[in-house]
Structure formats: structure tokens, C-alpha cells
Amino acid sequence: MANMTETESQNLPPAVIELLGVKKRFGRQLVLRGVDLTVREGRTLVIVGASGQGKSVIIKHMLGLIRPDRGTVKVFGRDLGKLGRGEMNEVRRDFGVLFQNAALFDSMTVYDNVALPLRERTGQSESAIRANVMEKLAMMQMEKAIDKFPAQLSGGMRKRVGLARAVVLNPKIVFFDEPTTGLDVNKSNEIYRLFYRSQQQLGYTAVIVSHDVPKIFKLADEVALLDEGIIQGCMPPDEFQLSEQPLIKAFVVETMGHLYSSDEEENGFYAQAES
């Protein structure tokens, strides 16, 4: 990013989220030591790194759930640290979030979970809400489970309902916190396909925190490595995998080894997603 020419930077989509020198301490532990990161409109940014490095903490800063000790978090050019509760809610109206365990409301049915943002934030009639909810549930292939409660769903189904809820208001940015944690290979592939398809249809910007390397690289426009509390590099996945930066190289070797995916596998994945 630093050695980008002026013409190249002019061609880039505008930044929707910017983290500038973000530092965060929990008790005696300094988790973020000065994170600089930019998320651009319509792109998919994947944040990778070892467990406990603070990847989810970065997402929580972007969502305004945590305030930085130092530094600035800007969303659509607005400094989240300077926003009041009402203004923060205005910014959050453009967010959708898929939490690690989907965070579905366990006392509500699948339908009510997905309808909740519409009921609370829009003045839509119940018939309009129903049409919207059913459309999003159909997109996630969950339209037959509307009367079930979260406890009656498998992990993968819960994630799909969580994704339907995240996109029900057609948000501009969707955050994914470890979207495939606890899922087997088939189910995590399913979640990635649904993500890919919904992003193609709705055109949202995506920020994904994931351990799922190298699979997640297929979906990324940019990959950022968080290590030792700072972003060690943020670049397209092809560059990331070939980077000579020592920490990135060590991460790639450690997590991917000989598992570089073949072109055939990659083409097959996208063909399935588009079908």
C-alpha cells in the first residue's frame, strides 16, 4: 500500500472504514499496538492471524462496540470516537454482522430472528416484512425452517439464519467473525458459497475474520495479517502468498504449507457458487 503510485490509488474504490493507529489494552495486556487498516467499498477484506491476536477486537472497533485507547476508527468518514449514541446507531444502520456463534435470539423462531431488524428499524408493514424475510431466507436455503427455534438447528443452519439476518436490511458493509468456526468442510464450503452468492447479489463490502486459510483467500480481495498487535501487511491474496515479508512468509508456510489450491479446485468452487 505504501509504495502505491498516485494513479493506482486514484483508481481504488473509496475507503469505507479506516483504522488509524488504533491501540487497545485489556488489563495489563496490550492487544492492539497501533493498527492501520483500510477497507474499501465493494471489496472483501480478510483479516488473518493466530488465535488470541485480537482479530475480533479489530471488528468490534469497526462496529463501535469497543472504543480504542488511542487512535481513530472512521466509518464512511465519521470518527466513531466522536459519535453519540444516536449518531452511532445511524452509522450502524448500514452494518450487518454474522457473529462467531450466529448470536441468534434463542427465545425467537428463525422467522422472528430475521424479522427483528425490520420490525425495529423500519416502518414496514408485516406483509412487506414477511416478503423480505422469506426472500432472504430463501437466499440462504432456510425458508423451510421458519418456525424452528435456534436450539433446533444445526451449527451450519444457525450460521445461515445469522447470515440472512445480517443481510436482511441490504447493508453496505457486512462483518463476519469466524463464520465457519465449528463447521465441517462441507458446511463451511456452503457458508462461503452463500456468502459469495449474497455478495454478488447485494454488492456489500465484506470484512471477514477467519482462520480458514487458504480457502478464505479465494473470496478475498485483500488479506491483512495481524501479528504482535499490528497489521504486518495488507495485500491481494496472490501477493500475500508470495510475500517475502518475514512474518507473512512464516504465517503462509505455517498455515498453508504445501496446501496451495489448484486452479481447477478454485474454478470448481466458483462454478458451484454461481450455479
Added chain:
Amino acid sequence: MIMRHLVEKLGYETLWFLESTGRMGLFLVRALASIFGKSFKFFPVVRQIHFIGARSVFVILFTGAFTGMVLGLQGYYTLRKFGSEGFLGSAVALSLIRELGPVLTALMVIGRAGSAMCAEVGIMRNSEQIDALECMAVDPYRYLIVPKLLAGIMVLPLLTAIFDVVGIFGGYLVGVGLYGVNEGAFFQGMYASVVWADVEMGLVKSLVFGLLLVWICTCKGFFLHLEQTGGFGAEGVSRTTTDAVVLSSVSVLVWDYLISALMI
């Protein structure tokens, strides 16, 4: 070295106490402010009235009846020593209306509904459901806390009134039915001695206790993740729920004394 450790520990505990007290104060202010916010919905309040109030009626009837019966029993033996059995009605009624009614009702509701509210909100915090609400731009104070707070304030006086009436009837059964105290003396004594100020004291107490128990129980659950001893997991929820029940019960007793001292 030990001295330094002790001073450090004392400082840490003091700071933590100040921080958690301030957090609880701000929680109450935000919750009360959210009552007057936009798009207030009454149905969630009705649901909480059902949960806190209607589902507590049986336990209130039961404890109220036995409290009144014990008062009748003990009151009769004490008053008989002075030949004043006729005052049994006023003794039972005044004890219930001014003190035991509001306090025992609050303690029963803490045990039945307060612990459940704390655990519910705590589990929602643990499973990121509260974060999800915030990210949907849904105010968790308005959505989660306000209905409980309003229901608590509305329901406690009603439950206290039920407790008082059933308790007086329990005292009547034991005093008049079992020990043969004159029925007219029982009710006449009660009618003559209970004044509006007694009812007012009971009402004020039950309103304050309603606010207090919902505030403490929901606040402990809401800030479960910030608990000093770590609030995560099933153990964290159970520990925080126990803390909430103990703290709200003690607070009810402390405030009972304070209100009595102010209003007497």
C-alpha cells in the same frame, strides 16, 4: 513486599468498586432515559408483567398466608401475656403493611424472577446477542431492560397488596379461627390503627424495591463480561446470578431501613 502487595490490592479493589458503582449508576440513568425514547412498545412490558407478576402470584399467596399465620400465632402468645389479644388484628396488619409485606414480596420476586432476569441477560451477553442488538442499531436498554424495569415497578406494589391481604387473612384464621380472638375486635383494632401513612410507606417501599431488584439483577447480567472474577461460561453466569440475588436482597433490607427511618 507484603505491605506493598496489600496496598496494591486495596487500591485495585477500591478502583474496581468505584468503577462498578459508577457503571451501575450510569446503567440506571440510561435505562430510565430510554423509557422516554422514541418507538416505545407496550407489549414487551405486558409480557414482563406476566413473567414477573402473574407467575409470582402463587408463591406470594403461599408465603403471604404462612407469614400472616405465623404473625397470628406469635402475636397471640405475646399479646395474651398482657391481656391484649384484641390488638392482634392491628399487630398483624401493621407488621405486614409497613414492613413484612413489601420486604418479603421483594425477596420472593428476587428469588423467582430476579435470578431468572439476571441469567437471561447474562446468557444474552455471553452469546453476543446484546452485541447483535447494538449492531442492528437496536438500543438494548430500550429493548431488554426498560420492559423489565417498568414491569418491576408496576408489579411489586400489586404483589405486595396481595401479600398483605392474604397475610391478614392468615392472621385472622389463626387468631380468630384457632384461638378464638373476637372477630369484631380483630377487625376493629385493625381499622382503628392502620392509617393512610402506613399504606403509603408500604407502597413507597414496594415501588423502590421493584426498581431496585430489576436494576441490580439486569445490570449484573448486562455487565457480566466485566465482572472482576470473570463472567464467562456457565459458571460465570451462575456466579453472577448468585451475586445479583445476594446484592439485591441485601439492598432491599438496607433500603427498607432507610425508607422506614425517613418516613416514620
